[in-house]
Amino acid sequence: MSNAAETYLKRLELSNILRESVIRTIVAALRLPPESKGLDAGCGTGFYTLMLAEAAGVRSHVTGLDIEEKFLSKGRSLSSNSGLTKRVSFIKGDIRKLPFEENIFDWAFSIDLVGYSRMDPVLLLRELARTVKPGGTIYILNWSSQMLLPGYPVLEARLNATSLGIAPFDAQMKPELHSMRALAWFKQAGLSDAKAQTFVGDINSPLSQEMRKALVDLFEMRWGKDNPELSEADQLEYQRLCRDDSPDSILNIPGYCGFFTYSLFWGRVL
Numbered sequence: 062m063s064n065a066a067e068t069y070l071k072r073l074e075l076s077n078i079l080r081e082s083v084i085r086t087i088v089a090a091l092r093l094p095p096e097s098k099g100l101d102a103g104c105g106t107g108f109y110t111l112m113l114a115e116a117a118g119v120r121s122h123v124t125g126l127d128i129e130e131k132f133l134s135k136g137r138s139l140s141s142n143s144g145l146t147k148r149v150s151f152i153k154g155d156i157r158k159l160p161f162e163e164n165i166f167d168w169a170f171s172i173d174l175v176g177y178s179r180m181d182p183v184l185l186l187r188e189l190a191r192t193v194k195p196g197g198t199i200y201i202l203n204w205s206s207q208m209l210l211p212g213y214p215v216l217e218a219r220l221n222a223t224s225l226g227i228a229p230f231d232a233q234m235k236p237e238l239h240s241m242r243a244l245a246w247f248k249q250a251g252l253s254d255a256k257a258q259t260f261v262g263d264i265n266s267p268l269s270q271e272m273r274k275a276l277v278d279l280f281e282m283r284w285g286k287d288n289p290e291l292s293e294a295d296q297l298e299y300q301r302l303c304r305d306d307s308p309d310s311i312l313n314i315p316g317y318c319g320f321f322t323y324s325l326f327w328g329r330v331l
């Protein structure tokens with residue numbers, strides 16, 4: 062595996078320590094129909110493909126699709142260790158041109174891909190809709206915000222105002238492409254009854270070593286290591302608060318509390 066793919070894989074796995082609980086709540090809220098066939102598009106390591114299969118019940122089947130074969134291998138080994146092998150399969154493919162016939166799934170789901178990349182979200186929703194039966198549902202779930210530096214709102218606002226802080230959006234992009242504009246994409250893609258709901262992932266002390274590691278990685282992913290868009294003073298303050306080896310790490314404060322949000326959008330295929 063290339064170094065970049067290896068780093069990305071580790072990052073996805075580490076992030077599950079923070080994301081698992083809220084995504085489990087969200088998946089339970091979907092009330093996936095029993096005996097249904099679902100698609101997890103851009104499934105990454107397959108961690109949530111398995112969660113979806115568990116939620117949909119013993120007679121369901123979920124296909125995890127990803128463009129990166131190495132991630133799919135991870136998904137296959139996770140499934141063989143979980144006893145869910147018969148209820149999931151992993152297929153290499155491109156969400157822009159899904160390797161499936163029309164109307165074969167009851168629902169499709171995708172985390173941090175549709176509206177979270179440079180691909181046209183409306184085209185992706187149309188392609189997902191092509192493979193879902195009329196009356197079926199398409200769900201997209203995207204990371205939408207965070208508050209991770211309690212007591213330092215101005216620094217946090219400045220960090221969030223950098224290119225990394227607003228990623229995957231960027232200042233040159235049309236406002237219509239921001240991930241919180243997804244209700245309009247559902248409409249443009251010809252889906253009906255589009256709805257949205259935002260869920261909160263809480264991060265409360267005491268923090269385990271694993272949780273600390275995941276948070277430090279999250280700081281780096283959201284705000285970088287040496288973010289050139291920050292002033293020198295902000296850069297120093299950021300290092301002081303966010304480096305794990307700093308005695309003043311924000312994670313050492315008594316009663317650390319932070320949160321992040323995931324926004325779910327869904328609509329029905331006509």
Ligand SMILES: C[S@@+](CC[C@H](N)C(=O)[O-])C[C@H]1O[C@@H](n2cnc3c(N)ncnc32)[C@H](O)[C@@H]1O
Pocket residue numbers: 073102103104105106108109126127128129132154155156157171172173174178
């Ligand atoms: C941010 S990751 C999210 C992975 C997973 N859904 C999760 O939340 O853990 C985005 C995933 O989309 C996959 N991906 C990127 N472009 C894709 C494409 N054109 N078709 C299918 N998958 C793609 C990546 O390989 C990666 O696994």
